[in-house]
Amino acid sequence: MPLFAYKALSSSGGIQTGEVDAADRPEALRVLDRRGLQPVSLKESAGAAKLAAKAPVKSPATPKAEPVVAKAPVKRSGKAAAKDVVDNTPDGPLKLKRAEVIMFTEELSDMLAAGLQLEPALKSMESRQELGGLKDVASRIRQLVRDGMNFSTALKRVSPSFGPLYCSLAAAGEASGALDTILKRQAHYLKTLADLQARLILAMIYPAFLVLAGIGVSIVFVTTLIPQLTTLIESTPGGKLPGPIKLMVGATDLLKNYWYIILIVLVAALLFFKAWKDNPANTLTWDRFKLRAPLMGPVVASRFYVQFLETMANLAGNGLPLLRALELSRDATQNLALRGELNTVIDQVGDGRAFSKALIRTGAFPALLIDMVSVGEQTGKLDVSLRRAAERYDKELDKSLSRIMALIMPTILIIMASLIGTMAYLMITAIFQTIKNLGA
Numbered sequence: 001m002p003l004f005a006y007k008a009l010s011s012s013g014g015i016q017t018g019e020v021d022a023a024d025r026p027e028a029l030r031v032l033d034r035r036g037l038q039p040v041s042l043k044e045s046a047g048a049a050k051l052a053a054k055a056p057v058k059s060p061a062t063p064k065a066e067p068v069v070a071k072a073p074v075k076r077s078g079k080a081a082a083k084d085v086v087d088n089t090p091d092g093p094l095k096l097k098r099a100e101v102i103m104f105t106e107e108l109s110d111m112l113a114a115g116l117q118l119e120p121a122l123k124s125m126e127s128r129q130e131l132g133g134l135k136d137v138a139s140r141i142r143q144l145v146r147d148g149m150n151f152s153t154a155l156k157r158v159s160p161s162f163g164p165l166y167c168s169l170a171a172a173g174e175a176s177g178a179l180d181t182i183l184k185r186q187a188h189y190l191k192t193l194a195d196l197q198a199r200l201i202l203a204m205i206y207p208a209f210l211v212l213a214g215i216g217v218s219i220v221f222v223t224t225l226i227p228q229l230t231t232l233i234e235s236t237p238g239g240k241l242p243g244p245i246k247l248m249v250g251a252t253d254l255l256k257n258y259w260y261i262i263l264i265v266l267v268a269a270l271l272f273f274k275a276w277k278d279n280p281a282n283t284l285t286w287d288r289f290k291l292r293a294p295l296m297g298p299v300v301a302s303r304f305y306v307q308f309l310e311t312m313a314n315l316a317g318n319g320l321p322l323l324r325a326l327e328l329s330r331d332a333t334q335n336l337a338l339r340g341e342l343n344t345v346i347d348q349v350g351d352g353r354a355f356s357k358a359l360i361r362t363g364a365f366p367a368l369l370i371d372m373v374s375v376g377e378q379t380g381k382l383d384v385s386l387r388r389a390a391e392r393y394d395k396e397l398d399k400s401l402s403r404i405m406a407l408i409m410p411t412i413l414i415i416m417a418s419l420i421g422t423m424a425y426l427m428i429t430a431i432f433q434t435i436k437n438l439g440a
Contacts, residue, residue, distance in 0.1 A: 003045045004028040008037035018043065024149045056207040078174055081204060094137055096161035104134050104189040112180035119145055123383040132224055148173060168332035176318040185310050200320050203405050214416040219425050222252045229427055245425045295404050302397035304338050309390035317383035323349055338364075355382075368392070372399055 004025065007017045016037060022028035028042060096104070102127075111121040114198050122142035126135050137158055143421045146155035152171035155162045162170075169186055172181035229251055255262070277286050308329055315325035326349060330342040341364040346356030357372040369389055376385030 004042055005045050006032060006037075006042045008032055026143075026342070029146055030143075038340075041355060086134075093157075094140070094159045094161075096134075096137065096159055098190065100134055101161055101166075102138060102187055102190045102194065105183050107134075107192065108182050109187060110114050112183065118151060126386060132169050136196045140234040151179070165332060165334055168328075169311065172332055174323070177318045178314045178318045182244035182311070185314070199405065203408055204435035207409050210412060210416055214420055217420055218423070221427070222248075222255065226252055229430055233430060245430050246422070248426065284336045284340075289336045290335070291337055295407075299397065299404070301402045302337070302393050303398055303404070304333065304335060305366075306397060308333065308342075309369070309386045309393065313383045313386035313390060316386065322355060322382075341365075 002024070003019050003021055004016070005019050006028070007015065020028050020031050022031055025042065025044070032042070107125055107128075108121055112118065116124070119142055122138045122145065125138040126134065126142060136209060140158045141151070141154045144157065145151055149157075150171065151174055152167045156164075156167045156168055166186060169182050170179065173182035176182075188417055226245070226248055230245070233245075276282050291297050311329045311332055312325055315328060316322065320328075323346065326342065326346050330346065333339045333345070334340060341362045344362050345355075345358045348361055349355060353361075354377060356370050356377055359370045359373060371393075372385045372389035376382035379385070
Protein backbone atom coordinates (compact mmCIF):
# COMPACT_ATOMS: atom_id res chain seq x y z
CA MET A 1 0.00 0.00 0.00
CA PRO A 2 1.47 3.43 -0.90
CA LEU A 3 2.96 5.61 1.80
CA PHE A 4 2.22 9.36 1.72
CA ALA A 5 4.33 12.03 3.40
CA TYR A 6 2.31 14.99 4.67
CA LYS A 7 2.71 18.43 6.18
CA ALA A 8 -0.45 19.71 7.86
CA LEU A 9 -1.91 22.23 10.27
CA SER A 10 -3.28 20.85 13.53
CA SER A 11 -6.38 22.12 15.30
CA SER A 12 -4.14 24.03 17.72
CA GLY A 13 -2.45 25.86 14.83
CA GLY A 14 0.86 23.99 14.91
CA ILE A 15 2.63 22.32 11.99
CA GLN A 16 2.76 18.52 11.93
CA THR A 17 4.65 16.28 9.53
CA GLY A 18 4.53 12.54 9.14
CA GLU A 19 3.41 9.71 6.90
CA VAL A 20 0.17 7.81 6.36
CA ASP A 21 -0.39 4.46 4.73
CA ALA A 22 -3.40 4.65 2.36
CA ALA A 23 -4.71 3.11 -0.86
CA ASP A 24 -4.60 6.40 -2.78
CA ARG A 25 -4.35 10.16 -2.35
CA PRO A 26 -8.08 10.81 -1.64
CA GLU A 27 -8.02 8.10 1.05
CA ALA A 28 -4.94 9.71 2.61
CA LEU A 29 -6.70 13.07 2.65
CA ARG A 30 -9.70 11.53 4.38
CA VAL A 31 -7.45 9.96 7.00
CA LEU A 32 -5.86 13.34 7.76
CA ASP A 33 -9.27 14.96 7.87
CA ARG A 34 -10.51 12.43 10.45
CA ARG A 35 -7.44 13.25 12.56
CA GLY A 36 -8.39 16.92 12.51
CA LEU A 37 -5.43 17.93 10.32
CA GLN A 38 -5.60 20.46 7.47
CA PRO A 39 -3.08 19.28 4.81
CA VAL A 40 -0.61 21.81 3.45
CA SER A 41 1.22 19.30 1.24
CA LEU A 42 0.74 15.60 0.57
CA LYS A 43 3.13 13.59 -1.61
CA GLU A 44 3.68 9.90 -2.18
CA SER A 45 7.02 8.79 -0.73
CA ALA A 46 9.67 7.73 -3.24
CA GLY A 47 10.41 4.43 -1.52
CA ALA A 48 6.89 3.61 -0.44
CA ALA A 49 7.29 -0.15 -0.30
CA LYS A 50 10.56 0.08 1.59
CA LEU A 51 9.30 2.64 4.05
CA ALA A 52 6.10 0.70 4.68
CA ALA A 53 8.11 -2.20 6.03
CA LYS A 54 9.86 0.01 8.56
CA ALA A 55 8.49 1.63 11.68
CA PRO A 56 7.03 5.10 11.13
CA VAL A 57 9.56 7.88 11.53
CA LYS A 58 8.77 10.23 14.37
CA SER A 59 9.21 13.88 13.39
CA PRO A 60 10.85 16.21 15.91
CA ALA A 61 8.44 17.80 18.36
CA THR A 62 5.48 16.14 16.60
CA PRO A 63 3.38 13.11 17.48
CA LYS A 64 4.10 9.84 15.70
CA ALA A 65 2.01 9.27 12.57
CA GLU A 66 -0.01 6.09 12.88
CA PRO A 67 -0.10 3.91 9.75
CA VAL A 68 -3.48 2.77 8.54
CA VAL A 69 -3.72 -1.03 8.88
CA ALA A 70 -6.57 -3.50 8.69
CA LYS A 71 -8.28 -3.77 12.05
CA ALA A 72 -11.42 -5.31 13.43
CA PRO A 73 -14.50 -3.11 13.03
CA VAL A 74 -14.68 -0.53 15.76
CA LYS A 75 -17.94 1.14 16.70
CA ARG A 76 -17.73 4.93 16.57
CA SER A 77 -20.26 7.40 17.81
CA GLY A 78 -20.86 11.10 17.76
CA LYS A 79 -19.24 13.46 15.27
CA ALA A 80 -16.56 10.96 14.22
CA ALA A 81 -19.13 8.41 13.06
CA ALA A 82 -21.16 11.08 11.29
CA LYS A 83 -18.00 12.24 9.56
CA ASP A 84 -17.27 8.72 8.31
CA VAL A 85 -20.77 8.49 6.88
CA VAL A 86 -20.29 11.73 4.96
CA ASP A 87 -16.90 10.61 3.67
CA ASN A 88 -17.69 7.02 2.71
CA THR A 89 -21.41 6.89 1.81
CA PRO A 90 -22.27 7.70 -1.82
CA ASP A 91 -25.23 10.01 -1.41
CA GLY A 92 -27.30 11.47 -4.23
CA PRO A 93 -27.51 15.13 -5.26
CA LEU A 94 -28.74 17.51 -2.57
CA LYS A 95 -31.74 19.75 -3.26
CA LEU A 96 -31.52 23.29 -1.86
CA LYS A 97 -34.06 26.04 -1.52
CA ARG A 98 -33.33 29.40 -3.11
CA ALA A 99 -32.78 30.96 0.34
CA GLU A 100 -30.17 28.28 1.12
CA VAL A 101 -28.37 28.88 -2.19
CA ILE A 102 -28.29 32.62 -1.40
CA MET A 103 -26.93 31.99 2.11
CA PHE A 104 -24.25 29.61 0.81
CA THR A 105 -23.18 32.12 -1.86
CA GLU A 106 -23.05 35.07 0.54
CA GLU A 107 -21.12 33.17 3.22
CA LEU A 108 -18.57 31.81 0.76
CA SER A 109 -18.07 35.13 -1.06
CA ASP A 110 -17.52 36.96 2.26
CA MET A 111 -14.88 34.47 3.41
CA LEU A 112 -13.10 34.50 0.06
CA ALA A 113 -13.12 38.31 0.05
CA ALA A 114 -11.58 38.24 3.54
CA GLY A 115 -8.54 36.40 2.13
CA LEU A 116 -9.41 32.77 2.91
CA GLN A 117 -8.62 30.13 0.32
CA LEU A 118 -11.45 28.06 -1.13
CA GLU A 119 -10.89 24.82 0.77
CA PRO A 120 -10.40 26.43 4.22
CA ALA A 121 -13.48 28.58 3.55
CA LEU A 122 -15.55 25.50 2.81
CA LYS A 123 -14.07 23.83 5.90
CA SER A 124 -15.18 26.79 8.00
CA MET A 125 -18.71 26.59 6.58
CA GLU A 126 -18.76 22.88 7.30
CA SER A 127 -18.23 23.50 11.02
CA ARG A 128 -20.84 26.30 11.33
CA GLN A 129 -23.86 25.10 13.33
CA GLU A 130 -26.21 27.86 12.14
CA LEU A 131 -25.90 26.82 8.48
CA GLY A 132 -27.93 23.65 9.04
CA GLY A 133 -28.15 21.47 5.91
CA LEU A 134 -25.64 23.61 4.05
CA LYS A 135 -22.88 21.91 6.05
CA ASP A 136 -23.40 18.73 4.02
CA VAL A 137 -23.15 20.72 0.79
CA ALA A 138 -19.96 22.44 1.92
CA SER A 139 -18.50 19.11 3.07
CA ARG A 140 -19.14 17.35 -0.26
CA ILE A 141 -17.87 20.27 -2.34
CA ARG A 142 -14.74 20.53 -0.18
CA GLN A 143 -13.97 16.84 -0.62
CA LEU A 144 -14.28 17.10 -4.41
CA VAL A 145 -12.20 20.30 -4.56
CA ARG A 146 -9.57 18.75 -2.29
CA ASP A 147 -9.36 15.76 -4.66
CA GLY A 148 -8.54 18.09 -7.57
CA MET A 149 -11.95 18.88 -9.08
CA ASN A 150 -12.82 22.41 -10.19
CA PHE A 151 -15.19 24.31 -7.90
CA SER A 152 -17.77 24.85 -10.69
CA THR A 153 -17.77 21.14 -11.58
CA ALA A 154 -18.14 20.22 -7.90
CA LEU A 155 -21.14 22.54 -7.60
CA LYS A 156 -22.80 20.85 -10.56
CA ARG A 157 -22.17 17.37 -9.15
CA VAL A 158 -23.24 18.04 -5.56
CA SER A 159 -26.54 19.87 -6.16
CA PRO A 160 -28.69 20.66 -9.21
CA SER A 161 -30.11 23.64 -7.31
CA PHE A 162 -27.16 25.82 -8.30
CA GLY A 163 -28.18 25.67 -11.98
CA PRO A 164 -26.14 25.97 -15.18
CA LEU A 165 -25.90 29.78 -15.02
CA TYR A 166 -24.49 29.69 -11.48
CA CYS A 167 -21.92 27.01 -12.40
CA SER A 168 -20.87 28.86 -15.56
CA LEU A 169 -20.30 32.08 -13.61
CA ALA A 170 -18.33 30.14 -10.98
CA ALA A 171 -16.12 28.75 -13.76
CA ALA A 172 -15.56 32.29 -15.02
CA GLY A 173 -14.63 33.40 -11.51
CA GLU A 174 -12.12 30.56 -11.17
CA ALA A 175 -10.52 31.40 -14.51
CA SER A 176 -10.18 35.10 -13.69
CA GLY A 177 -9.26 34.83 -10.01
CA ALA A 178 -12.33 36.91 -9.08
CA LEU A 179 -14.46 34.13 -7.63
CA ASP A 180 -15.38 36.19 -4.55
CA THR A 181 -16.57 39.14 -6.67
CA ILE A 182 -18.60 36.98 -9.04
CA LEU A 183 -20.18 35.05 -6.17
CA LYS A 184 -21.10 38.35 -4.52
CA ARG A 185 -22.75 39.52 -7.76
CA GLN A 186 -24.55 36.21 -8.08
CA ALA A 187 -25.84 36.49 -4.52
CA HIS A 188 -27.17 39.97 -5.35
CA TYR A 189 -28.82 38.58 -8.50
CA LEU A 190 -30.47 35.71 -6.59
CA LYS A 191 -31.68 38.08 -3.87
CA THR A 192 -33.12 40.35 -6.55
CA LEU A 193 -35.01 37.41 -8.04
CA ALA A 194 -36.31 36.37 -4.62
CA ASP A 195 -37.38 39.94 -3.87
CA LEU A 196 -39.10 40.17 -7.24
CA GLN A 197 -40.95 36.93 -6.62
CA ALA A 198 -42.09 38.13 -3.19
CA ARG A 199 -43.23 41.47 -4.64
CA LEU A 200 -45.05 39.68 -7.44
CA ILE A 201 -46.87 37.42 -4.99
CA LEU A 202 -47.92 40.39 -2.86
CA ALA A 203 -49.01 42.36 -5.91
CA MET A 204 -51.04 39.40 -7.20
CA ILE A 205 -53.03 38.80 -4.01
CA TYR A 206 -55.64 41.49 -4.70
CA PRO A 207 -55.93 40.77 -8.45
CA ALA A 208 -56.24 37.05 -7.69
CA PHE A 209 -59.08 37.81 -5.28
CA LEU A 210 -60.77 39.87 -7.98
CA VAL A 211 -60.36 37.06 -10.53
CA LEU A 212 -61.85 34.49 -8.15
CA ALA A 213 -64.72 36.82 -7.31
CA GLY A 214 -65.32 37.47 -11.03
CA ILE A 215 -65.30 33.75 -11.79
CA GLY A 216 -67.78 33.16 -8.96
CA VAL A 217 -70.12 35.88 -10.23
CA SER A 218 -69.86 34.52 -13.78
CA ILE A 219 -70.78 31.02 -12.57
CA VAL A 220 -73.82 32.44 -10.76
CA PHE A 221 -74.85 34.32 -13.92
CA VAL A 222 -74.40 31.28 -16.16
CA THR A 223 -75.96 28.60 -13.93
CA THR A 224 -78.76 30.51 -12.21
CA LEU A 225 -79.64 33.99 -13.41
CA ILE A 226 -79.49 33.46 -17.18
CA PRO A 227 -81.58 30.21 -17.14
CA GLN A 228 -84.20 31.94 -14.93
CA LEU A 229 -84.26 34.97 -17.21
CA THR A 230 -84.58 32.73 -20.27
CA THR A 231 -87.53 30.89 -18.73
CA LEU A 232 -89.19 34.20 -17.84
CA ILE A 233 -88.80 35.64 -21.34
CA GLU A 234 -90.01 32.46 -23.09
CA SER A 235 -93.10 32.27 -20.85
CA THR A 236 -94.06 35.84 -21.68
CA PRO A 237 -96.57 36.28 -24.57
CA GLY A 238 -94.61 37.50 -27.57
CA GLY A 239 -91.38 37.08 -25.65
CA LYS A 240 -88.26 36.72 -27.78
CA LEU A 241 -84.69 36.20 -26.66
CA PRO A 242 -82.27 38.90 -27.82
CA GLY A 243 -79.33 37.75 -29.92
CA PRO A 244 -76.66 38.29 -27.24
CA ILE A 245 -78.76 36.36 -24.70
CA LYS A 246 -79.12 33.47 -27.18
CA LEU A 247 -75.36 33.48 -27.55
CA MET A 248 -74.86 33.37 -23.78
CA VAL A 249 -77.44 30.58 -23.41
CA GLY A 250 -75.66 28.56 -26.11
CA ALA A 251 -72.34 29.07 -24.38
CA THR A 252 -73.90 28.02 -21.07
CA ASP A 253 -75.33 24.82 -22.55
CA LEU A 254 -71.98 24.04 -24.17
CA LEU A 255 -70.15 24.40 -20.85
CA LYS A 256 -72.71 22.29 -18.98
CA ASN A 257 -72.70 19.43 -21.49
CA TYR A 258 -69.04 19.35 -22.58
CA TRP A 259 -67.08 20.90 -19.71
CA TYR A 260 -64.92 17.78 -19.23
CA ILE A 261 -63.99 17.73 -22.93
CA ILE A 262 -63.04 21.41 -22.78
CA LEU A 263 -60.95 20.74 -19.68
CA ILE A 264 -59.14 17.82 -21.36
CA VAL A 265 -58.42 19.94 -24.45
CA LEU A 266 -56.98 22.77 -22.32
CA VAL A 267 -54.77 20.41 -20.31
CA ALA A 268 -53.61 18.69 -23.51
CA ALA A 269 -52.79 22.07 -25.07
CA LEU A 270 -50.71 23.06 -22.03
CA LEU A 271 -48.84 19.74 -22.05
CA PHE A 272 -48.20 20.03 -25.80
CA PHE A 273 -46.85 23.57 -25.37
CA LYS A 274 -44.55 22.46 -22.53
CA ALA A 275 -43.27 19.52 -24.58
CA TRP A 276 -42.68 21.79 -27.57
CA LYS A 277 -40.87 24.37 -25.43
CA ASP A 278 -38.67 21.75 -23.75
CA ASN A 279 -37.67 20.16 -27.05
CA PRO A 280 -34.05 21.19 -27.78
CA ALA A 281 -34.94 21.69 -31.44
CA ASN A 282 -37.38 24.47 -30.47
CA THR A 283 -35.28 26.15 -27.77
CA LEU A 284 -33.81 28.72 -30.17
CA THR A 285 -37.28 29.72 -31.47
CA TRP A 286 -38.61 30.08 -27.92
CA ASP A 287 -35.59 32.13 -26.83
CA ARG A 288 -36.08 34.48 -29.79
CA PHE A 289 -39.76 34.87 -28.94
CA LYS A 290 -38.89 35.81 -25.33
CA LEU A 291 -36.70 38.63 -26.64
CA ARG A 292 -39.48 40.00 -28.88
CA ALA A 293 -42.48 39.47 -26.57
CA PRO A 294 -44.22 42.62 -25.26
CA LEU A 295 -43.26 43.55 -21.69
CA MET A 296 -41.20 40.36 -21.21
CA GLY A 297 -38.73 41.11 -24.03
CA PRO A 298 -37.19 44.28 -22.52
CA VAL A 299 -36.83 42.53 -19.15
CA VAL A 300 -35.02 39.53 -20.66
CA ALA A 301 -32.74 41.77 -22.72
CA SER A 302 -31.91 44.09 -19.80
CA ARG A 303 -31.15 41.12 -17.56
CA PHE A 304 -28.75 39.77 -20.20
CA TYR A 305 -27.00 43.14 -20.60
CA VAL A 306 -26.49 43.42 -16.83
CA GLN A 307 -25.14 39.87 -16.50
CA PHE A 308 -22.95 40.15 -19.62
CA LEU A 309 -21.47 43.52 -18.67
CA GLU A 310 -20.83 42.56 -15.03
CA THR A 311 -19.16 39.29 -16.00
CA MET A 312 -17.01 40.98 -18.65
CA ALA A 313 -16.04 43.76 -16.22
CA ASN A 314 -14.92 41.24 -13.58
CA LEU A 315 -12.99 39.10 -16.07
CA ALA A 316 -11.32 42.01 -17.87
CA GLY A 317 -10.55 43.74 -14.57
CA ASN A 318 -8.65 40.65 -13.40
CA GLY A 319 -6.39 40.59 -16.42
CA LEU A 320 -8.08 37.88 -18.48
CA PRO A 321 -7.61 38.25 -22.27
CA LEU A 322 -10.63 39.75 -24.04
CA LEU A 323 -11.26 36.69 -26.21
CA ARG A 324 -11.22 34.32 -23.23
CA ALA A 325 -13.47 36.66 -21.25
CA LEU A 326 -15.97 36.68 -24.13
CA GLU A 327 -15.95 32.88 -24.29
CA LEU A 328 -16.64 32.56 -20.55
CA SER A 329 -19.41 35.20 -20.77
CA ARG A 330 -20.96 33.27 -23.64
CA ASP A 331 -20.90 30.06 -21.60
CA ALA A 332 -22.74 31.89 -18.80
CA THR A 333 -25.53 32.95 -21.20
CA GLN A 334 -28.51 30.59 -21.27
CA ASN A 335 -30.51 32.25 -24.08
CA LEU A 336 -29.47 30.53 -27.32
CA ALA A 337 -30.35 33.53 -29.49
CA LEU A 338 -28.09 35.80 -27.45
CA ARG A 339 -25.41 33.11 -27.30
CA GLY A 340 -25.41 33.05 -31.10
CA GLU A 341 -24.82 36.80 -31.18
CA LEU A 342 -21.91 36.39 -28.77
CA ASN A 343 -20.46 33.68 -31.02
CA THR A 344 -20.47 36.22 -33.84
CA VAL A 345 -18.70 38.77 -31.60
CA ILE A 346 -16.09 36.16 -30.62
CA ASP A 347 -15.42 35.33 -34.26
CA GLN A 348 -15.04 39.02 -35.11
CA VAL A 349 -12.68 39.71 -32.18
CA GLY A 350 -10.71 36.57 -33.02
CA ASP A 351 -10.16 37.96 -36.52
CA GLY A 352 -8.61 41.10 -35.04
CA ARG A 353 -11.59 43.48 -35.06
CA ALA A 354 -12.14 45.84 -32.10
CA PHE A 355 -14.67 44.80 -29.46
CA SER A 356 -16.98 47.75 -30.09
CA LYS A 357 -16.85 47.23 -33.88
CA ALA A 358 -17.75 43.56 -33.43
CA LEU A 359 -20.77 44.55 -31.33
CA ILE A 360 -21.90 46.98 -34.04
CA ARG A 361 -21.70 44.34 -36.77
CA THR A 362 -24.07 41.98 -34.92
CA GLY A 363 -26.82 44.63 -34.78
CA ALA A 364 -28.15 43.07 -31.57
CA PHE A 365 -26.65 45.44 -29.00
CA PRO A 366 -27.98 48.93 -28.13
CA ALA A 367 -26.06 52.05 -29.07
CA LEU A 368 -25.52 53.09 -25.44
CA LEU A 369 -23.76 49.83 -24.60
CA ILE A 370 -21.55 50.08 -27.69
CA ASP A 371 -20.65 53.70 -26.88
CA MET A 372 -19.61 52.73 -23.34
CA VAL A 373 -17.45 49.89 -24.70
CA SER A 374 -15.87 52.25 -27.24
CA VAL A 375 -15.03 54.77 -24.49
CA GLY A 376 -13.41 51.99 -22.44
CA GLU A 377 -11.29 50.91 -25.39
CA GLN A 378 -10.12 54.46 -26.04
CA THR A 379 -9.25 55.21 -22.41
CA GLY A 380 -7.76 51.79 -21.64
CA LYS A 381 -10.25 51.28 -18.80
CA LEU A 382 -12.60 48.78 -20.37
CA ASP A 383 -13.56 47.15 -17.07
CA VAL A 384 -14.61 50.50 -15.56
CA SER A 385 -16.75 51.39 -18.57
CA LEU A 386 -18.37 47.94 -18.60
CA ARG A 387 -19.21 48.18 -14.90
CA ARG A 388 -20.79 51.62 -15.34
CA ALA A 389 -22.83 50.32 -18.27
CA ALA A 390 -23.95 47.39 -16.11
CA GLU A 391 -25.15 49.78 -13.40
CA ARG A 392 -27.03 51.77 -16.04
CA TYR A 393 -28.87 48.73 -17.38
CA ASP A 394 -29.52 47.49 -13.85
CA LYS A 395 -31.53 50.67 -13.28
CA GLU A 396 -33.33 50.12 -16.59
CA LEU A 397 -34.21 46.60 -15.48
CA ASP A 398 -35.70 47.91 -12.22
CA LYS A 399 -37.80 50.39 -14.19
CA SER A 400 -39.08 47.68 -16.54
CA LEU A 401 -40.03 45.43 -13.64
CA SER A 402 -41.77 48.26 -11.79
CA ARG A 403 -43.68 49.12 -14.96
CA ILE A 404 -44.91 45.54 -15.33
CA MET A 405 -45.93 45.36 -11.66
CA ALA A 406 -47.86 48.61 -12.02
CA LEU A 407 -49.75 47.32 -15.09
CA ILE A 408 -50.86 43.99 -13.64
CA MET A 409 -53.69 45.16 -11.37
CA PRO A 410 -55.29 47.74 -13.73
CA THR A 411 -55.25 45.20 -16.56
CA ILE A 412 -57.02 42.55 -14.49
CA LEU A 413 -59.52 45.13 -13.20
CA ILE A 414 -60.38 46.22 -16.75
CA ILE A 415 -60.80 42.63 -17.98
CA MET A 416 -63.03 41.57 -15.07
CA ALA A 417 -65.08 44.78 -15.16
CA SER A 418 -65.64 44.35 -18.92
CA LEU A 419 -66.72 40.72 -18.55
CA ILE A 420 -69.12 41.18 -15.65
CA GLY A 421 -70.38 44.51 -16.95
CA THR A 422 -71.20 42.98 -20.35
CA MET A 423 -73.21 40.15 -18.78
CA ALA A 424 -75.06 42.56 -16.48
CA TYR A 425 -75.84 44.89 -19.38
CA LEU A 426 -77.25 42.05 -21.50
CA MET A 427 -79.41 40.81 -18.65
CA ILE A 428 -80.79 44.26 -17.86
CA THR A 429 -81.48 44.85 -21.56
CA ALA A 430 -83.36 41.54 -21.77
CA ILE A 431 -85.42 42.41 -18.67
CA PHE A 432 -86.43 45.80 -20.10
CA GLN A 433 -87.33 44.10 -23.39
CA THR A 434 -89.56 41.66 -21.54
CA ILE A 435 -91.30 44.47 -19.64
CA LYS A 436 -91.85 46.31 -22.90
CA ASN A 437 -93.42 43.22 -24.47
CA LEU A 438 -95.76 42.86 -21.48
CA GLY A 439 -96.88 46.48 -21.81
CA ALA A 440 -97.66 46.02 -25.50
